[in-house]
Amino acid sequence: MRPHLLQLLLLSLCLTGCQGVGSRSLDAGPTADEVKVRLNDDGPPATVDSPAMATSASKQIVLHTDHPLENRQRLLEDLSEERSYIAERLNLAPPATPVHIYLFAKQAAYHDHVHAKFPQFPTRRAIFVSADNQLSVYAHGGDHLVEDLRHEATHGFLHAATPNLPLWLDEGLAEFFEVGRGREGLHRGHVDYLLGQQAIANWKPDLERLEQITDAALMTQLDYAESWLWVHFLLESAGDKSPVLTAYLADLRSGTAEDALSVRLSRRVPNAGDQVAAHLGKLPR
Ligand SMILES: [Zn+2]
The missing domain is CATH 3.40.30 (Glutaredoxin)
Structure with missing residues (x-):
């Protein structure tokens, strides 16, 4: 620090x-x-x-x-x-x-x-x-x-x-790892909740929106669940995208992370929001 x-x-x-x-x-x-x-x-x-x-x-x-x-x-x-x-x-x-x-x-x-x-x-x-x-x-x-x-x-x-973790990523990672090893970060409660939000409120993943949240007092259950989903997408979806995340963490550590993760991810996955939604649909409930 x-x-x-x-x-x-x-x-x-x-x-x-x-x-x-x-x-x-x-x-x-x-x-x-x-x-x-x-x-x-x-x-x-x-x-x-x-x-x-x-x-x-x-x-x-x-x-x-x-x-x-x-x-x-x-x-x-x-x-x-x-x-x-x-x-x-x-x-x-x-x-x-x-x-x-x-x-x-x-x-x-x-x-x-x-x-x-x-x-x-x-x-x-x-x-x-x-x-x-x-x-x-x-x-x-x-x-x-x-x-x-x-x-x-x-x-x-x-x-x-890693200093200076964005709030959404700090919580998304904690939600991912709280389920324990051997479960690949699958948080079934979040899966059910997000699918419900899709059906009821036409919710769509939006990483740029999450990145704007800097006060935990403003984070809702949806924000926690969506943060988890983006982390799960990065670490567990097909076509290993984990280097996008690990490189970002390394740059945060060295103080050279100028672009937000959403910007970095858009270079690798132009339609990331749609792909995250599709990833959610494939997860076991
Ligand atoms: Zn937490």
Whole structure:
């Protein structure tokens, strides 16, 4: 991250399942109970100032829990595999910046902690926070924990690897990877929703429209679903278009991404909107 970005204390709030709306950028200063960790390369944290939470680390993932976690090592391994999978699919170099996962056993404890730390945040099931020089995910146990962690951790991995991601792409990628490996990013809920919007509201894919959205508070369920569809089209449709996306991410990382992705894609696929709609029609419901 560039120094001036560190000073902005950007808070990126993401609602897993992305059916709701949150504010992406809020101001928040560090609080007295802020956990401070200094990592060795792949080793455990050198210092931890949080007696209330047990901490362990693996491959730039730091897991903090307020309860004994039977499958602690397995969870770390799963997140590490997810990180590697994302890096592989997007041709990203493994980022050096760690992602901190704060996992609470009870919903009430999670809400109490998040509210105390970020009082201006609306209540959400799980959040990703990029504040100062730390990338953090907060979540609690429950039926949606696995997808919650995949979604929010994806934001963490992406922010660690690629600065200045457009909002639509940040969310589209998180939606793509939250379904887990082996499903090729297929999000059946989004497929059903978008097909319904086609039938009811004559919705048509429009990437340029998505690219204009810079405030998560303005993103609708349709925007999240369409963002996912464009990512799925780029990564999973016939005639491998993934280089368009991976080259764009590389240019974002190096600060040389002058053209929007829609412009780049139009050079490769002139009628991309029609092709994305056709791609949607081929997906299993
Ligand atoms: Zn999100």
